[in-house]
Amino acid sequence: MSSLYSLLAASVLVGTALALLLRRRRHLPYPPGPKGWPIIGNMLDVPTSYPELAYREMSRTYGPVVYMRVLGQSMVILNSAKAACDLLEARSATYSDRMSSVMASMMGLDPWNTVLMRYGPTWRKHRKVIHQYFNVDAIRAYQPLQLRKARELLRRVHEDPSDFLRISHFAVGSNIMELCYGRAVDDIDDPYLAIARKSAAAAEGLVSGAFIVEFLPFLRHIPTWFPGAGFKRQAARGKEDFDALLYVPFNDVKATRDKGHAAPSILNEMLDKCSDVKGASGIDEDVARALSAVMYGAGADTTYATTQTFFLAMVLYPDVQRKAQAQLDLVVGSGRLPEYSDRESLPYINAIVRECTRWMPVLPLGVPHACIADDEYNGYFIPKGSVVILNQWAILHNPDDYPEPEVFDPDRFIKNGELNPDKRDADTAAFGFGRRMCAGRHFSDATLFIMMASILHVFDIRPIHDEHGTPILPEARATSGFFSYPFPFRCDIKPRSASSEELISDLH
Ligand code: HEM
Numbered sequence: 001m002s003s004l005y006s007l008l009a010a011s012v013l014v015g016t017a018l019a020l021l022l023r024r025r026r027h028l029p030y031p032p033g034p035k036g037w038p039i040i041g042n043m044l045d046v047p048t049s050y051p052e053l054a055y056r057e058m059s060r061t062y063g064p065v066v067y068m069r070v071l072g073q074s075m076v077i078l079n080s081a082k083a084a085c086d087l088l089e090a091r092s093a094t095y096s097d098r099m100s101s102v103m104a105s106m107m108g109l110d111p112w113n114t115v116l117m118r119y120g121p122t123w124r125k126h127r128k129v130i131h132q133y134f135n136v137d138a139i140r141a142y143q144p145l146q147l148r149k150a151r152e153l154l155r156r157v158h159e160d161p162s163d164f165l166r167i168s169h170f171a172v173g174s175n176i177m178e179l180c181y182g183r184a185v186d187d188i189d190d191p192y193l194a195i196a197r198k199s200a201a202a203a204e205g206l207v208s209g210a211f212i213v214e215f216l217p218f219l220r221h222i223p224t225w226f227p228g229a230g231f232k233r234q235a236a237r238g239k240e241d242f243d244a245l246l247y248v249p250f251n252d253v254k255a256t257r258d259k260g261h262a263a264p265s266i267l268n269e270m271l272d273k274c275s276d277v278k279g280a281s282g283i284d285e286d287v288a289r290a291l292s293a294v295m296y297g298a299g300a301d302t303t304y305a306t307t308q309t310f311f312l313a314m315v316l317y318p319d320v321q322r323k324a325q326a327q328l329d330l331v332v333g334s335g336r337l338p339e340y341s342d343r344e345s346l347p348y349i350n351a352i353v354r355e356c357t358r359w360m361p362v363l364p365l366g367v368p369h370a371c372i373a374d375d376e377y378n379g380y381f382i383p384k385g386s387v388v389i390l391n392q393w394a395i396l397h398n399p400d401d402y403p404e405p406e407v408f409d410p411d412r413f414i415k416n417g418e419l420n421p422d423k424r425d426a427d428t429a430a431f432g433f434g435r436r437m438c439a440g441r442h443f444s445d446a447t448l449f450i451m452m453a454s455i456l457h458v459f460d461i462r463p464i465h466d467e468h469g470t471p472i473l474p475e476a477r478a479t480s481g482f483f484s485y486p487f488p489f490r491c492d493i494k495p496r497s498a499s500s501e502e503l504i505s506d507l508h
Contacts, residue, residue, distance in 0.1 A: 002076050012256060013349060017174075017236060024040070025446060028376060028379065028380060028381035028489075029379075029381065030067045030069075030074075030378060030380060030381055030382075031062075031063070031066065031067035031076065031377070031380040031402060032062035032063055032065075032066065032067065032380075033058070033066045033067035033068045034058065034062075034064055034066075034068065035190070036068065036069055036070075039071075039176065040070070040071060040073075041068070041069040041070050041071060041072070042069055042070050043070045043071060043215075044256050044298040045058075045068060046068070046070060046075075048210070049480050050480045051364075051365060051393055052364035052365055052392075052394060053393075055079060055365075055391050055394065056079060056391060056393070056394040056397070057391070058079075058392070059078070059079035059080075060075070060079070061139035061396065064078065064079045064080035064082070064083045065077070065079070065080075065083050065377065065378070065380065066079065067380070067382075069218060069282050070215055071475070072215070072217035073167070073215050073385075073387065074211055074383050074385065074386035074387070074390070075213075075386065075389060076103065076382055076384075076386045076387070076388045077388075077389045077391055078388065078389065078390050078391060079391045079394045079395070080394075080398070081395045081398070081401065081428070082430060083377075084390055084429070084433045085383075085433065086377065087375075087377060087388065088154070088369060088388070088432075088433035088434035088436075089433050089434045091375065092434035092435045093370055094246050094373050094375055095325060095369050095370075095372075095388055095434060096119045096369065096372075096373050096434055096435040097118055097119040097369065097370040097372045097398070098116050098117065098118055098119070098367070098368065098369065098370055098436075099368060099370040099385075100118065100386045101116065101206060101214060102211075102213045102214050102220055103206055103213065103215045103231065103234075103235055103238070104116050104215065105204055105210055106220060106232070106235035106236075106238075106239065107205070107206075107235050107238040107239045107242050108239050108243065109242060110151065110273050110343070111290075112246060112286070112288070112289070112290035112293070112294075113233075113290070113294060114127070114130065114291070114294045114368070114439075115294065115298055115367060116125040118207070119372065119435075125282050125287065126287065126294070126433075126455075127281060127439060128282060128284055128288070128344075129270070129281075129287060129291055130291060130294075130439045130440075133295075133440065134265050134295070134439055134440050134442060134443050135238065135442070136442050139442050139443045139446055141313070142179055142446070143340045143446065143450075145175060145178060145179060146175060146446060146450050147339070147340065147450055148363075148449075149171050149172075149174065149178075149451075149452040150171070150450045150451045150453075151169035151337065151454065151507050152507075153167060153168065153172065153451060153454070154337075154454055154455065154458055154459075154504050154507060155504060155507040155508060156170070156171075156433060157455070157493055158335065158495065158504045160493070161253065161492070161493035162458060162490070164311060164491070164493055165311075165488065166237075166306060167188065167453075168190060168304060168307040168308065168311070168361075169193070169197075169304045169346050170188045170190075170193065171305060171307075171451065172303045172304040172447065172451075173192075173193040173196055173197075173294065173300040173301075173304065174190070174193065174302060175447060176263070176296055176299045176303070176443075176447075177192055177193070177196070177249070177296060177297065177300070179265065179266060179294070180267055180295050180296045181249045181250075181253055181262055181265050181266060181267055181292060182253065182262060182263030182265030182268055182309070183249065183250070183252070183253075183263070183265075184263070184434040186452055187211050188274065190452065192249055192302075192317050195241070195244050195245050195248060195249070195294055196204045196240040196245065196297055196300040196301060198244070198245075198246055198302060199241045199242050199244070199245040199297050199303060200300070200301035200483060201241070201243060202237065202238035202241040203238075203482055203483070204482050204483070205234045205235060205238050206479050207233070211231045212231070215284065217499045219231075220232070222246070223400060223489045224236075224284050232419060240327050241434045242297075243296070244292045244444065244446045245296070245297050246290070246293045247289075249292070249293070250267065250288075250289045250292060251265075251427045252439075253265065253267050253268065253271075253292075254271075256471060257271065260406035265292075266291075266292060266295070267288060267292040268288070269290035270283050270291065271302075271312065273288075273470070274288060286329055287439070293499035295440060296437075297445065298439075298440060299444065301412075301441045301483065302363070302444065302483075303444040303447055303448065304485075305360075305442070305483060305484070306357055306362060306448055307309045307357050307448065307451060307452075308486050309356045309359060309360040309478075309485065309486055310352070310356045310451075310452055311365075311450070311461060311489075311491060312360075312476065312486045312489060313352075313355070313356060313359065313408045314337040314456075314461040314491075315408055315463050315474060315491045316408065316473060316474070316476055317408050317452070320352065320408065320409075320410060321456065321460070321461060323348060324348050324352060324410075324456045325456055327339075327346055327348045327349065327350070327494065328346065328453065328456060328457045330359040330452075331345045331346055334344075334497065334499040334503075336503070337454055337457060337503055338450065338453040338454055340446070340449075342449065342453070343449060343453075344369060345419065346416060346453060347418050347419045348410060348414065349449065349452055349453045349456070350413075350419055350449065351410035351411065351412075351414050351419060352410045352452055353445060353448045353452060354410070355408055355409065355410040355412070355413065356452075357430040357431075358396045358402065358429075358430060359396075359408050360484065360485070360486065361393050361429070361430045361484070362430070362484060362485065363392060363430075363482065363484070364391070364392055364393035364484050365390065365392065365393070365482075366389070366392045366432050367387040367432065367436070368387050368388060368389050368390070369387075369390065369434070369466050370385065370386065370387055371383075371385065371386045371388055390432065390433065391433070392429050393484075395429040396429050404475070406434065408439050410477075436480050445476070457496075457500070457503075458495055458496060458504055459493050459494065459495060459496060459500070459501035460494050460495075460496050461491055461492070461493050461494070462491065462492045462493075462494075463492065464490050464491060465489060465492075472485075472490075474486070474489030474490075475487065475489075476490070
């Protein structure tokens with residue numbers, strides 16, 4: 001054990017000496033941040049619960065760009081939209097890398113997971129293919145599927161309103177699963193949906209700074225029974241879950257293809273392209289397997305978390321709900337359900353989608369970027385290899401951009417009855433910045449729009465009441481973690497009127 005500590009001390013000292021040398025060469029200070037301790041640096045300052053709040057507090061003391069150093073690893077936390085745009089967008093060639101994560105490597109994610117992949121040719125190839133399937137124009141082809149899923153959700157919620165959360169998870173998950181793998185499922189407990197859920201939970205093991213092994217990579221070689229080796233067991237479970245995501249649905253599609261009757265899907269199309277003349281499409285079987293898993297894994301639970309936020313906001317803000325329903329009544333009318341063609345005429349529903357992604361961002365600290373070269377910003381030195389954490393929550397809760405940020409108010413996105421084009425909308429921050437910005441944002445936006453419009457058109461969402469008739473209001477609080485979403489809550493969902501009841505009955 002003592003030799004382990006000597007090795008640790010030696011490596012940290014060498015790292016610190018090198019960093020000091022570099023800094024002197026640049027004659028610039030690091031950005032401001034809490035003063036650290038010898039050797040461990042700011043290890044004790046790294047917040048473990050609701051880090052987005054703690055980093056916002058730090059930014060009040062040190063400014064929007066906060067610097068910390070943990071066991072020789074530089075961390076830069078960006079707490080303002082301006083700093084995020086200046087660095088992640090304007091200097092995206094420098095800030096589009098990801099740090100190599102020991103936990104990710106132990107979970108076997110290095111070679112295939114686009115989200116965590118280092119910046120370079122493989123990542124570029126992945127993004128190019130994803131873009132083909134998820135750009136603003138391409139996603140229009142998926143509207144019939146999304147509409148069908150939204151209406152199926154209405155039917156299921158009508159049958160069992162108390163199960164609205166599980167039903168929403170099913171609607172969002174089965175939507176992207178059918179799109180990626182062509183697997184149409186009817187069972188709300190379909191095992192494929194559990195695969196996406198488990199891999200999303202395993203991603204919690206990738207939270208920046210949560211595991212000491214990220215700072216001391218040699219610890220990955222300690223035996224599993226060793227005290228403090230919990231990360232090894234967590235990584236082993238994560239590997240199982242991510243392997244299931246990568247191989248199980250893919251192998252099923254391959255098997256049905258071999259029998260000659262695979263359903264249409266993005267994977268099926270990609271596999272067709274594998275046999276193109278000498279790789280003209282850039283897709284081979286490894287890319288096809290990886291990308292379908294990435295799109296499914298990255299798209300299911302993120303979008304579901306936003307639907308949870310939507311239900312919560314509707315319970316807590318009845319005036320918002322009534323206003324949305326008034327617009328739906330005017331534009332769509334009581335004789336039919338909303339369509340995508342109504343979207344332009346429903347600015348308030350579009351504003352609700354944005355406000356949901358702003359109010360409770362699913363990834364409060366985004367996915368950390370990394371910087372591939374020494375840089376200088378506002379007179380401060382940012383060393384090569386720094387982890388750059390984007391405090392999306394702080395950006396979306398900045399009272400200068402969003403007055404009274406804790407209040408759910410879609411009107412902040414409306415000007416003269418239209419979506420305000422000048423307003424910094426939630427798209428820019430809840431989905432990240434620069435070249436690594438979310439590749440599925442247009443698709444999730446379209447999914448959320450049609451689900452929210454359809455639900456509000458036919459249902460009233462109200463709080464449940466106790467035995468004295470007093471409403472039980474859920475708390476407007478999200479969980480803490482890499483993924484953040486409302487704590488489970490109950491609500492009362494009923495058809496708005498006889499005509500709504502009829503519209504839903506027609507779906508049976
Ligand atoms: C409400 C839903 C969603 C939210 C809030 C969300 C958010 C994010 C964020 C914050 C990032 C990191 C951006 C950065 O590094 O700056 C990201 C990356 C990514 N997202 Fe999403 N996402 C959502 C839905 C989706 C969907 C539906 C898909 C796929 C169909 C998807 C695919 C991806 C991919 C592939 C990346 C990795 C991009 C890269 O590293 O180059 N996401 N997402």
